[in-house]
Amino acid sequence: MMENLAIQISASSCSQVLVKSPCASGKVQNLPQSSLFTVSLRTGSKFSSSRRPVALRHLCKQYVGPRCSTLELAKPSKENEENSSGDSRELLDRQEETDVNRKTGSFNWLEQWYPVAVVKHMDKLQPRAETILGRDLVIWWDRNANRWQVFDDACPHRTAPLSEGRIHESGHLQCSYHGWTFNSSGSCTMIPQLEKGREQALNSSRACVKIYVSMEHQGMIWVWMDRAEGAEERAAANPPPFIPYLNDPNYVFDIGMMDLPYGYELLTENLLDPSHVPFAHHKIQGNRNTARPLNLKVVDSHIQGFSAKREETMDLIFHAPCLSRMDFRIPPPKTPPKGHPLALKVREWIASRKQPKVDEEVKQISTIFFCVPVAPGKSKVIFSFPRNFAQLVFKLTPRWFGHYSHMAVIDSDLLLLHELEHRIQERGGDIKPLYFTPALADTCVMEFRKWFKTLAQGKVDYGAKSSSTLPPRPPRRVLFDRGISHVAKCKICSGAAANFRRLKEVLQIVSVALVGLVGIASSNSWHVLSNFSVPLVCLAIASAVTSIWLSRFIKKMYEYHDYNHAVVE
Ligand code: FES
Ligand SMILES: [Fe+2]
The missing domain is CATH 3.90.380.10 (Naphthalene 1,2-dioxygenase Alpha Subunit; Chain A, domain 1)
Known part of the structure; x- marks a missing residue:
């Protein structure tokens, strides 16, 4: 059916929108609140009218993908302009108002989502210290809630860093200084030093760790830095970029x-x-x-x-x-394909059998x-x-x-x-x-x-x-210390570095053992081995050389690698 539609996309009113247009179709998810677009288009057909071509182009590119580069927007026809519904006009007016606000407002640094870590780099047994906007955070795996938690990195007892703590047998986060322990909601569940008045202390708001709204999204852990009242609602209304x-x-x-x-x-x-x-x-x-x-x-x-x-x-x-x-x-490439005419014909035939795809090439x-x-x-x-x-x-x-x-x-x-x-x-x-x-x-x-x-x-x-x-x-x-910048925080690299170091040690042991073996064999006239003394010595040298090369490789990969522009030809 051909009809003009006005679409308002705003995360506060809906977080999922079905876009059907000549350039794209599919579900657009996780729209930030600021993505307020009003467009006039024909469903299932080429656009006949658009009041906000730039906004639509932006929407398509940001949330649907760059295929929209081929999108052609026709100028609104007089007829369509006149036929626009009252609702559509109202939305368009609101869009103009929003445009003004978007250009003149004041950016709030706290009311935003920040990616704080990559999920694949994290170790579930190890609380991790991170700092965002000057605020110290601890990220830890909460197996009871089956999710990553982000807390203020300060124990309410005497502000020791919780990131130096451990995951307690109960699955809660335990401070390593005096053993206070905290559950998913930041409540204190254990004060080992207290018997009398224990319940009262545990129920005190002063025993709670401050927690941040956080989520796992597209392979990263995200944190909402605003902790004022209503932060959860504001965070939900403004999802991170998709x-x-x-x-x-x-x-x-x-x-x-x-x-x-x-x-x-x-x-x-x-x-x-x-x-x-x-x-x-x-x-x-x-x-x-x-x-x-x-x-x-x-x-x-x-x-x-x-x-x-x-x-x-x-x-x-x-x-x-x-x-x-x-x-x-x-x-x-625009150059004509090269090759034997028969090979070109075969290639052409194979290409014609393929299912045509959009932007295939x-x-x-x-x-x-x-x-x-x-x-x-x-x-x-x-x-x-x-x-x-x-x-x-x-x-x-x-x-x-x-x-x-x-x-x-x-x-x-x-x-x-x-x-x-x-x-x-x-x-x-x-x-x-x-x-x-x-x-x-x-x-x-x-x-x-x-x-x-x-x-x-x-x-x-x-x-x-x-x-x-x-x-x-x-x-x-x-x-240029790679341990500081990456390796210490990456499970993949720290694991690989440990394996390379082990391999280096094995090669050193093999090298020494082979030299020893050759020495014993020659001094005892141990016939069987003395016949192989030359290959064994070669193997020992190869092991030693490989271990030296490995130690340089480990240093360059995981410890320190300078970059001098003047010497790169
Ligand atoms: S400072 Fe954390 S338990 Fe004492
Ligand atoms: Fe890594």
Whole structure:
């Protein structure tokens, strides 16, 4: 049936919307409250009218996927304009009102979801310390509730860090200082030092740990940082951003994480700046010889972020406070296929037998980064690069090797950003006299700075840890320490590092044992073995050399790996 519809999408009124349009169909889930769009469209057919083409385009790209790049929106016809229902007009008016609010409101840093850890990196037996917005948190696996919990990392007895505690036999979180124990709701269930007056102390609100609203979402643990009354309702009404690729079986991806020695602003602007990749990540993720002008254009901006694009090949979204996402489409090569005419005919025949798919030949890769404000001069990045091609390579690559590649990428501009942040701070924190940005490649960096200054108060709400001074510059060895930035917090890498260390020790033992064996055999004229003394000595040398190589490999992979741009050709 052909009819015009007005659709209002708002998480406060509905969290699931069925989108049926020429560009996409399917369920759109987990919409943040700010996603208020009003569109006029024809169901099951080409659009005949749209009052908000940009909003619809934004909606489709953000929640349905980049296939919508082919979407064509026709200008509203006079007839349809006149026939719009009263309801539709009312919704359109409300949209305009919302647009104004979205551009002029004030961003609340606490009333947001922040990803705090990657589920696959977590150890269920080990409480984990994390800091978000200067607030210390402990994340622990609550087997009674079958979920991760996020508590304030301070014991109500004498503020010892609960992250240094343990999971008690009851499944509750136990403080390791005097043994107070806490259940899923933060209530104290045990005070070993008390007999008399025990019940009264346990029932006191002062014996409770403060808890945060948290959830597991798309492979990450998320925390809602606002703890004021009604926080649970506000958190439910504003779900974290939903990334369609992370739920799409046609895409392969892993999720990585690193703690960084520079703050949220530098991390976010860096991840909204694709033009640094060929230089700062030369020979790792790009190549300086392929750098080209990047004409980026902002298409929509509001209090919850902005979106930009580069022609038809790249879309960029900043969804405040954390998400920086770039979608790339790699069109098929335009050169005619080469080969023997018979082989070409066979290929053509096979292609004609295949089920036609939408965008079958378009390779897509997305770079998804969550920039998490930890404390002044410190941040955390959680990232994923889902793609719909080269799936076999991904499946055959061990996860620990994938993590090594991620660390190599992030380390290669780490020192630049750390130093840049200190320079900005030493000159009073104002980037205006320091940045000269004549190229369109810097569009998103400047748009982010504009959002930060005008809508987000020009500073992150770090609570009691707010400070205008950064932590002192650590030595280079500490800056590039992979144990601090990743390995200690990753079950996959710490497990792989332990296995490599064990292998190194085994090789050393084998080497010494073989040399000893050859020595005994030759001194005792032990005929059987003395005949093999040359191969045994060779084997001993090979074991020793491999163990030396392994110790360098372990150091480079899991301990420290510097990056010197000047020596990379
Ligand atoms: S400080 Fe936690 S039990 Fe004493
Ligand atoms: Fe790892």
